[in-house]
Amino acid sequence: MQYAHITGWGKAVPPSSLTNDDLATFMETSDEWIKSRTGISKRHISHVNTSVLASVAAKHALAAAGIDGSELDLIILASASPDTLIPNIASTVQANVGATCGAFDINAACSGFLYGIGLASSLIKSGQNKKVLVIGAERLSFYLDWSRRETAVLFGDGAGAVVLEAREEEGGVLGYELNNDPDGREILKSSFGSQIDRLDASSLDFYIQFNGQEIFKRAIQGMGSLSAKVLEKCNVDKDDVDWVIPHQANERIIDTLVSRMKIPKERAIVNIANYGNTSAATIPIAICDALDKGLIKPGQTILSCAFGAGLTSAALLFKW
Ligand code: ACO
Structure with missing residues (x-):
């Protein structure tokens, strides 16, 4: 019996951020409103595409797991803001980490990462795959109307990734x-x-x-x-x-x-x-x-x- 364990993890957060006070300089809003209604103080805004953020997070996760990209059996990338519809951006990550395996995107919006982990764990438990990289990555700032305070204040950019591996030890x-x-x-x-x-x-x-x-x-x-x-x-x-x-x-x-x-x-x-x-x-x-x-x-x-x-x-x- 094989169990699917998380063995590596990593994130990529863009260096630039916008605080609530920054937003208040160009829209009718306030730190007080945003914090009290949402809990948000700041968000990071990316100058690079989703696939770049995803690749950085993926490299960190692979390093943490101590495995090389070439060992992966599958890459699943969850995103609602991919830089291209075709080809999928899992293939960009694949090229960047040197993997030779199946790779595809899923769009289940905010639930996408958990959809990916669920699928990866089933593939591992069934014996189909041994090492699967699952990524959640977004550059939602690109899809925001920065003149609409109702939506603009809520979102940010970033990526996170985990490596799931087959282990005989119960758990995962x-x-x-x-x-x-x-x-x-x-x-x-x-x-x-x-x-x-x-x-x-x-x-x-x-x-x-x-x-x-x-x-x-x-x-x-x-x-x-x-x-x-x-x-x-x-x-x-x-x-x-x-x-x-x-x-x-x-x-x-x-x-x-x-x-x-x-x-x-x-x-x-x-x-x-x-x-x-x-x-x-x-x-x-x-x-x-x-x-x-x-x-x-x-x-x-x-x-x-x-x-x-x-x-x-x-x-x-x-x-x-
Ligand atoms: N700054 C200041 N005032 C604002 C802002 C803002 N950024 N946005 C709206 N307001 C005003 C509105 O115009 C309204 O003014 P009015 O009373 O004069 O008409 C007032 O604040 C109250 O607006 P509401 O929409 O009733 O505020 P609410 O308490 O419902 O909070 C919010 C709005 C934060 C969007 C909340 O409904 C929410 O978080 N919803 C779910 C999250 C969500 O929708 N996420 C989208 C992605 S889906 C997902 O991730 C699950």
């Missing part, structure tokens, strides 16, 4: 649940690909648009119900969860989620203050930050959950 990914609610397709979208004149940047459809309050409600419902489902499936009690690593869209969403699940807030990893919502990258960046701080210890049980456009949702349980 214990289980996962994926869902999609197509009824909510219209409440969060960017219709870039369907524009007749794609160069017409004044078209609002180009930019990310959403119904914030509707998403707020559905995010809590979606992440809560899938988390309960994966805990039940793996026969793990919520009191035995050491850390919750949720998608970082809004600190108030996280607060409500853990309070409804009756899990103490101290057990939630929250780093949205430093990055904003980096969509598919929030969870791998949070994993890296938690490990860098020495919070996650061997043997601990971690519940991760996400929600995004689609409306996708995902929950994953793993042992460190």
